[in-house]
Amino acid sequence: MKKFRLYIEIFAAILVLAVLVWIFFGSYLEAGKPEIKFDQEVKAVGKQKTIGIIFSDSKSGLSRLSVEIIQDNKGQILSDKKIPARGKQLEKVSLNINAGELKLHDGPAVIKITATDHSLFENQTVLSQAVKIDTVPPQINLLKNTNYLNQGGTGFVAYQSSKAIASTGVYVNDLFIPAHTISLHNTPSYIAYFAVPIDADKTKTRIMIFARDEAGNETNIGLPCVIKEKKFRADKMNLSENFLRQKMPEFQAMVPSLKDKTPLEVFVYINSQMRNENFQTIQKICQKSSPKELWxxxxxxxxxxxxxxxxxxxxSYMVDxxxxxxxxxxxxxxxxxxxxxxxAANKGIVVFTxxxxxxxxxxxIDHGLGLFSLYGHLSTIDTTVGKNVAKGEVIGHSGIxxxxGGDHLHFSILVGGQFVNPQEWWDPHWIKDNITKE
Ligand SMILES: [Zn+2]
Structure with missing residues (x-):
C-alpha cells in the first residue's frame, strides 16, 4: 500500500515537472511550422518587379528567412535574413527583382522562399512559386480614336494589345480613366470615353493610352489628336434677395449646420462645398457601368x-x-x-433617383462603357433604380x-465620371464620325 502511494507521488511529481518544462521550454520544443505568404499574387516578373512576402510563426518565432530565384537550375539569393532574438512572430520582406541585373532571360523561373523558426527542431517551410520572366512590354494597336477633340468635349478610343493586360486605360494629364474590355472578333479589345478638359491646351495637355501587363511591363503611347479651342460664355447672375430668401431654406433643411447662417452664406456654402460633394457622389455613381454599350x-x-x-x-454670382x-x-x-x-435621352439603365x-x-442613367446622362431639378421622378429605359421613355417632370430659379431641366452627360458637353451627343454627324464609323 505504501509502495503504491509512492508510485502515485512519483507520477504526480513527473507530471508537475513535465508541465513546468512545457511552460518554460515549450516554445523550444514546438513543432509548428512557419507560414509564408505573398502580399499579392506573383505569376510573372517583368524588367523590374517589387514583391512583398509575409513570414509568420506564432510560437518560437522566425529565425531565418531566405528568398532565391532559380532559372536553368541556377539559383541566385535575393534576400537572406537572420533574426537572432526569439519571438519575432511576423516579418514583412519587400524585394525588388531586376531581371537585367540578375541576367534572367524570358521564360520560366522559380522563386524559392525558405523560413526557419527558433524551435529546437528548426521547423522549416519552403514555398516554391513558379513564375514567368517576361520583359516584353505590351504593344498597343489603335483601332479607332477621335482625331479632333473639342475643349469640354468627349474623346473616344478603341484599341487592342499584343498580349494579356492587367491594367489599361487613358491618362488625361494625371487623371486615369480605366478602359472597358469588350470582345471584338473574339479578341479582347479596350474602349474608353474620356473628357477633354475645358481648358485643354494643344501643347500642354497630355493624352496617353496606358497598358501594364501581368509582369509589370508598361507601355504609354500618346494619342494622335488635335485639340480644338472652343469659346465658352461668361455671364453675371444677380442673386436677388427674393431668390435667396425663397431658395435657401430648402438647403438649410438639408444641412443642419447652415441653420443660423445668412441666406448669402448659405448660397456660398452650397455653391462650393455642396457642389463638390455632389460631384463626388456623381463620380461614385459613375464608377460602375454596364460592360455593354446600351445606347x-x-x-x-x-x-x-x-x-x-x-x-x-x-x-459670376453678383450681389450689389x-x-x-x-x-x-x-x-x-x-x-x-x-x-x-x-x-430618357437614350437607352440605358437607371442607376440613381x-x-x-x-x-x-x-x-x-447608365448608357454603358462609362457613358451616363443626368437630369436635374425635377418636380417628380417617374422611374426607379435598376429599370431598363427606352429612348424617349418618360422618367419624370421638370421643376425647380x-x-x-425657374422651371427647367438641367441635362448633363458624363464620361469616365467627368462632365462633358452634351451637344456632341445630340449631333448625329459627330457620333457617326467619332464613335460609330467603322
Ligand atoms: Zn443647369
Missing amino acids: EGTFLRMSNASPMALFGDKR KKAVAESVHTGVDLASTAHAAIE GALGIYGNAVV SGLA
Whole structure:
C-alpha cells in the first residue's frame, strides 16, 4: 500500500515537472511550422518587379528567412535574413527583382522562399512559386480614336494589345480613366470615353493610352489628336434677395449646420462645398457601368425647349454689383413649359433617383462603357433604380428643385465620371464620325 502511494507521488511529481518544462521550454520544443505568404499574387516578373512576402510563426518565432530565384537550375539569393532574438512572430520582406541585373532571360523561373523558426527542431517551410520572366512590354494597336477633340468635349478610343493586360486605360494629364474590355472578333479589345478638359491646351495637355501587363511591363503611347479651342460664355447672375430668401431654406433643411447662417452664406456654402460633394457622389455613381454599350443613335434633346444656359458657361454670382461666388456650368439648361415631361435621352439603365443637392431631384442613367446622362431639378421622378429605359421613355417632370430659379431641366452627360458637353451627343454627324464609323 505504501509502495503504491509512492508510485502515485512519483507520477504526480513527473507530471508537475513535465508541465513546468512545457511552460518554460515549450516554445523550444514546438513543432509548428512557419507560414509564408505573398502580399499579392506573383505569376510573372517583368524588367523590374517589387514583391512583398509575409513570414509568420506564432510560437518560437522566425529565425531565418531566405528568398532565391532559380532559372536553368541556377539559383541566385535575393534576400537572406537572420533574426537572432526569439519571438519575432511576423516579418514583412519587400524585394525588388531586376531581371537585367540578375541576367534572367524570358521564360520560366522559380522563386524559392525558405523560413526557419527558433524551435529546437528548426521547423522549416519552403514555398516554391513558379513564375514567368517576361520583359516584353505590351504593344498597343489603335483601332479607332477621335482625331479632333473639342475643349469640354468627349474623346473616344478603341484599341487592342499584343498580349494579356492587367491594367489599361487613358491618362488625361494625371487623371486615369480605366478602359472597358469588350470582345471584338473574339479578341479582347479596350474602349474608353474620356473628357477633354475645358481648358485643354494643344501643347500642354497630355493624352496617353496606358497598358501594364501581368509582369509589370508598361507601355504609354500618346494619342494622335488635335485639340480644338472652343469659346465658352461668361455671364453675371444677380442673386436677388427674393431668390435667396425663397431658395435657401430648402438647403438649410438639408444641412443642419447652415441653420443660423445668412441666406448669402448659405448660397456660398452650397455653391462650393455642396457642389463638390455632389460631384463626388456623381463620380461614385459613375464608377460602375454596364460592360455593354446600351445606347443607340443620337441622344434626344428635350423637345420644344430653349437653351437657357450652355455647358461650360462661367458664371459670376453678383450681389450689389460684386461677385460673391463663381461656378462653371456642368450641363445644358433647357426650359419649355412648367412640369414638362422629361424623357430618357437614350437607352440605358437607371442607376440613381433621388435628391442630389444642387441638382435637386435627379435621375442618372447608365448608357454603358462609362457613358451616363443626368437630369436635374425635377418636380417628380417617374422611374426607379435598376429599370431598363427606352429612348424617349418618360422618367419624370421638370421643376425647380435644387439650385434652380425657374422651371427647367438641367441635362448633363458624363464620361469616365467627368462632365462633358452634351451637344456632341445630340449631333448625329459627330457620333457617326467619332464613335460609330467603322
Ligand atoms: Zn443647369
